[in-house]
Amino acid sequence: MQELVLIQPGGIAEDELAQEQAQAALRREFEERLAECGPLAFRVARGVLRNSADAEDVAQEALLRAYRRFEHLRDRARFRGWLVRISFRLAIDRTRSSKRREVRETLWSQSAPRPSTEDLAATSEFQAHLDRAMEELPEKHRLVLLLAAMQGHTLEEVAAMLGLPIGTVKSRLFFARKQLAEKLRCHVKTIEKR
Amino acid sequence: MPCKNYREALIETAATGGAPSRELRSHLDACASCRASFAEERQLFATIDADLHAAVNSEVSASLLPRVRARLNEQPAPRRFWIPAWTAVVVAAALVFAVVSVRYFKREPARSIPDGGSVASRVVPGDIPKATVLGAIEKTPPSARSHFVGLKRVSRNASVEEISVLLPAGRKEAVDSWVADLRRGTATADEMPAEKAGQPLGDLKISPLGVSPIEMTPLEDVSGNSASENKPTKD
Numbered sequence: 062m063q064e065l066v067l068i069q070p071g072g073i074a075e076d077e078l079a080q081e082q083a084q085a086a087l088r089r090e091f092e093e094r095l096a097e098c099g100p101l102a103f104r105v106a107r108g109v110l111r112n113s114a115d116a117e118d119v120a121q122e123a124l125l126r127a128y129r130r131f132e133h134l135r136d137r138a139r140f141r142g143w144l145v146r147i148s149f150r151l152a153i154d155r156t157r158s159s160k161r162r163e164v165r166e167t168l169w170s171q172s173a174p175r176p177s178t179e180d181l182a183a184t185s186e187f188q189a190h191l192d193r194a195m196e197e198l199p200e201k202h203r204l205v206l207l208l209a210a211m212q213g214h215t216l217e218e219v220a221a222m223l224g225l226p227i228g229t230v231k232s233r234l235f236f237a238r239k240q241l242a243e244k245l246r247c248h249v250k251t252i253e254k255r
Numbered sequence: 256m257p258c259k260n261y262r263e264a265l266i267e268t269a270a271t272g273g274a275p276s277r278e279l280r281s282h283l284d285a286c287a288s289c290r291a292s293f294a295e296e297r298q299l300f301a302t303i304d305a306d307l308h309a310a311v312n313s314e315v316s317a318s319l320l321p322r323v324r325a326r327l328n329e330q331p332a333p334r335r336f337w338i339p340a341w342t343a344v345v346v347a348a349a350l351v352f353a354v355v356s357v358r359y360f361k362r363e364p365a366r367s368i369p370d371g372g373s374v375a376s377r378v379v380p381g382d383i384p385k386a387t388v389l390g391a392i393e394k395t396p397p398s399a400r401s402h403f404v405g406l407k408r409v410s411r412n413a414s415v416e417e418i419s420v421l422l423p424a425g426r427k428e429a430v431d432s433w434v435a436d437l438r439r440g441t442a443t444a445d446e447m448p449a450e451k452a453g454q455p456l457g458d459l460k461i462s463p464l465g466v467s468p469i470e471m472t473p474l475e476d477v478s479g480n481s482a483s484e485n486k487p488t489k490d
Binding site: 088091092095096099100103104105107108111113117120121124125128129187188191206207210211212235238239241242245246 | 266267269270271296299300302303304306307308310311312313315316318319320322323324326327330
């Protein structure tokens with residue numbers, strides 16, 4: 062005769078259950094912010110990298126990092142500023158590594174056909190100068206400049222996001238713009254003279 | 256005022272994007288060159304802003320958020336470490352206890368009495384350097400000073416300090432038994448077998464100095480004998 066054994070479902074330990082619930086709540090909370098802040102991370106990266114594909118990769122990486130460390134963020138109201146900094150930092154790192162890669166590739170492919178000077182001028186010479194001038198800016202000035210350029214961001218919002226006084230944001234923005242103008246002024250005149 | 260004096264104000268106004276001051280405006284109205292420069296500066300900043308706007312406000316790909324969500328699903332959920340609030344208090348208390356214990360045990364060997372009733376057994380011979388003995392005696396309390404003939408610190412750096420004590424003859428056994436009582440806890444340090452200062456030590460015996468009589472021999476005989484002994488012989 063077949064013996065029947067009653068198997069009772071094992072009760073999950075209370076702390077494990079609580080932990081799972083907390084993780085689910087954490088995930089929900091993060092996802093709520095994801096929809097709002099995902100584009101922000103992308104735009105910051107796009108402002109640094111000037112390339113949508115790279116910016117998307119960086120934004121994705123920034124959001125994943127933010128998720129991994131989300132529970133360590135005590136003041137959740139600072140999430141936007143925190144994510145902006147992560148994204149900015151990753152984008153800067155990527156620029157540097159891609160520059161190193163470019164140097165390596167240039168050394169290997171000296172014979173590759175290059176665009177003519179006229180082509181470069183025709184495409185976007187000014188933008189190239191602007192990119193270079195942007196890279197030479199101090200990072201704190203550059204971040205303020207990018208955030209202030211975003212649609213819908215007032216200077217007060219930028220200040221709140223970065224946790225800075227409004228006066229500091231204004232002065233950083235002013236010096237960043239002035240520095241850019243000084244570096245680009247001669248190039249504008251050169252381009253216009255052609 | 257010459258145009259170069261307005262140069263800085265002109266750039267700053269263009270950089271801030273604000274309206275020019277009354278003074279600058281009146282100069283711009285009068286000076287065509289500065290007006291052109293101002294227009295150029297404004298154009299420069301406008302170009303910079305346009306480029307930045309274009310870079311920063313580009314359309315976000317619709318696939319970004321789904322891709323992020325997919326990656327989030329692949330990720331293991333961040334582990335939450337449950338640390339009760341009182342854990343910090345317990346850890347802090349344990350640390351304080353550890354520090355206090357280490358300090359206590361570091362000091363303890365200096366206070367403790369060396370092993371095996373050796374206090375009285377290590378009787379140092381009388382050639383203790385005088386300065387050491389006097390220094391040690393000066394450090395002892397005045398009430399105990401009369402009982403120490405000499406005290407020498409044998410090892411200064413050792414973890415357990417060994418001290419040798421010079422005792423009056425016959426006091427060794429008494430001190431040994433007192434140390435043993437002290438260890439058992441049946442005696443206290445105040446009950447040190449001591450005699451009051453000024454009282455003579457009972458066990459000390461002073462014997463008179465005995466000198467055996469010397470045999471005296473007349474000097475002449477000695478000199479005579481020696482003369483005959485020392486006289487050279489002739490063969």
